Amino acid sequence: MIRLEHVYIVMGLLLVGVSYVNARDASNPRRWNNAMFWGLYAVTFLAGSRLPHFASGCLVIGMVLVASIGKLGQTTRESRTPAQREESAARLGNRLFVPALTIPAVTLLGTFLLKRLFVNGVPLADPAQITIISLGLATIVALVVGMVMLRAPLAAPVQEGRRLFDAVGWAAVLPQMLAALGALFAVAGVGKVVADLAGRWLPLGSPFAAVVTYTVGMALFTMIMGNAFAAFPVMTAGIALPLIMTRFGGDVVVMAAVGMLSGFCGTLMTPMAANYNIVPAALLELPDEYAVIRVQIPTGLILLAANTLIMYLFVYRH
Secondary structure (H helix, E strand, O other): EEEEHHHHHHHHHHHHHHHHHHHHHOOOOOHHHHHHHHHHHHHHHHHHOOOOHHHHHHHHHHHHHHHHHOOOOOOOOOOHHHHHHHHHHHHHHHHHHHHHHHHHHHHHHHHHHHHEEEEEEEEEEEEEHHHHHHHHHHHHHHHHHHHHOOOOOOOOHHHHHHHHHHHEEEEHHHHHHHHHHHHHHHHOOOOHHHHHHHHOOOOOHHHHHHHHHHHHHHHHHHHOOOOHHHHHOOOOOOOOHHHHHHOOOOOHHHHHHHHHHHHHHHOOOOOHHHHHHHHHHHHOOOOOOOOHHHHHHHHHHHHHHHHHHHHHHOOOOO
């Protein structure tokens, strides 16, 4: 059976390669810092589920120390010159989007098909993690498509992965960190505090009001936390479960899926999501570091309104 842990192993192996390439790159004055940072990160993927919580915490602290004290750097070597990149882009044209579009297409296909595939009566993939496993498989398929289409050398995924990881830096770890912070908030009872505040100040006596509070709350809390994974356990425990699910009998699948999408709308509109909004502006050398956010705000608001309507129309129909 394909489990989520197998996806983690693939990710861990990539990070091992990134760490190794960094260690061998003499052009990077902080190559050993980079190698240690990504190496520690690789261990969390490869062995995190089998390590004691204390050991995992020590790995995270080690990463923080390397990133804050030693700092991370970037290579001065370019795998291809700007002229070569422009020539390749002009030659391939819109076909450059094929690998990127392969990911959502295969993910959607896998979400519907994997749950129906069995081997000797055992599901081919863990039914509880179908979507994430499909995303992992889709990424591998897209990599193969890109390699064939671009006729890239076998080392290209690790080399280009290293370049991207080093460019993003410590911000690449933010999604996991913030997701863990969200789980910590849920355990600490922040969801109950949110529920008490919402019940005291908001009119939550109708199914529609509960949906609006949840979707808008997911977006706002995501803007504060910087990641929808951090907002989800808090807002779900505080609003969705007691109101949408328990009081009004909503569908948990619709609630969870559209709730996360509502949180992603907040991701589009906050500088706290540095790895999505601030880092791309830096990579593109934009004069305004908030340029990406300014462009995304109208889209985020429109999508939030659409998600609210979609949830209201479908969450109570089952």
